[in-house]
Amino acid sequence: MAKYQENPMEGHEADGIKEFDNSLPRWWLYGFYFTIFFSVVYMVQYHITGSGQVMRDEYAQEVKEAEAKYKLAGAGGSSAAGARMLTVFKDAENIAAGKKLFTGANLCYTCHREDGGGLVGPNLTDDYWMHGASVDSLVASIEHGYPEKGMLPYGNNAKISDKEIMQIVSYVVSLHGTNPPNPKPLDPEREKKEEWKIQ
Numbered sequence: 001m002a003k004y005q006e007n008p009m010e011g012h013e014a015d016g017i018k019e020f021d022n023s024l025p026r027w028w029l030y031g032f033y034f035t036i037f038f039s040v041v042y043m044v045q046y047h048i049t050g051s052g053q054v055m056r057d058e059y060a061q062e063v064k065e066a067e068a069k070y071k072l073a074g075a076g077g078s079s080a081a082g083a084r085m086l087t088v089f090k091d092a093e094n095i096a097a098g099k100k101l102f103t104g105a106n107l108c109y110t111c112h113r114e115d116g117g118g119l120v121g122p123n124l125t126d127d128y129w130m131h132g133a134s135v136d137s138l139v140a141s142i143e144h145g146y147p148e149k150g151m152l153p154y155g156n157n158a159k160i161s162d163k164e165i166m167q168i169v170s171y172v173v174s175l176h177g178t179n180p181p182n183p184k185p186l187d188p189e190r191e192k193k194e195e196w197k198i199q
């Protein structure tokens, strides 16, 4: 109590509660000075020189980067393939890379055969599909797999890049219409004739 009584009273009193003229705690005061200093730096950086980006600018910048990255400017890009630029490769090198993944660690060949004719999994070379004949549906089949039927995501459950997925898709596309010998018989219940729209 002694400390408070040394300080003169301010003369404020409300309902019997009196206010003393104590000095502010150091830690509080330094915090207060820091906020003043900070606000000046902030104001100069964000509102005067503009070298810091306010939220609106940050958003615009990110949209710009995304548009450049996915080449979306103007285009709707609503399909999964469009938004991610999942284009089918036509060149021998990427198709060969796809074949290597298909016939290698991703294990596709163990169920669909190297030539895609089908074994445990369906024939991937004909016009009959269970899950659709489009780039999107091929990508979806690879990404999600059909675990209840034995096909793990990516074939072996180890995630691969969009580029690798598209290399595999490109290999599958290159197999279309190749009529390999002794294909897995059609499952007329589930495999439906699909118009081939993949370019």
Ligand code: HEC
Residues within 6 Å of the ligand: 102, 106, 107, 108, 109, 110, 111, 112, 120, 121, 122, 124, 128, 129, 130, 131, 132, 137, 138, 141, 142, 146, 149, 150, 151, 152, 154, 155, 156, 168, 172, 191
């Ligand atoms: C363990 C066996 C197995 C492996 C490994 C496997 N698949 Fe499959 N795959 C299947 C089965 C079974 C189905 C049919 C799913 C169904 O009945 O709905 C299937 C379906 C598919 C389909 C859809 C076919 C259609 O008619 O719509 C595609 C595309 C496909 N697999 C591609 C691949 C690729 C590419 C790989 C390698 C990354 C792979 N699969 C690895 C067994 C396998």
